[in-house]
Amino acid sequence: MTPQPHEILFKTLADPTRRALFERLCRDGDQTVGALTAHAGISQPAVSKHLGILKRAGLVQDRHEGRLTHYSAQHGALDPLIGWANQMAGFWHNRFDDLEDLLKRMDQ
Numbered sequence: 001m002t003p004q005p006h007e008i009l010f011k012t013l014a015d016p017t018r019r020a021l022f023e024r025l026c027r028d029g030d031q032t033v034g035a036l037t038a039h040a041g042i043s044q045p046a047v048s049k050h051l052g053i054l055k056r057a058g059l060v061q062d063r064h065e066g067r068l069t070h071y072s073a074q075h076g077a078l079d080p081l082i083g084w085a086n087q088m089a090g091f092w093h094n095r096f097d098d099l100e101d102l103l104k105r106m107d108q
Helices: 005-013 016-028 033-040 044-056 079-107
Strands: 060-065 068-073
Touching (some): 016 068, 033 068, 044 068
């Protein structure tokens, strides 16, 4: 069974290091691996591994410039999560509306 896009994003962002790297790229923009490593508190190979996972999930893209690799957050990468959250919000709003109707009928 192929995982849904939102499931891939949840799994990828469940790791706090990957989530922090992604948040930094969203907040600060394009960063080199070296710059990301300097603030990550882990080794460069570990940062590169996490960036590879973020890239496979479609959350970041890389750009090579000489010997440096720059990473940036992908615009719209979280759209599957937003869609899922909106779907779940609609589900729960309907459930709460049904509950409210039931409670009103019980009060009569």
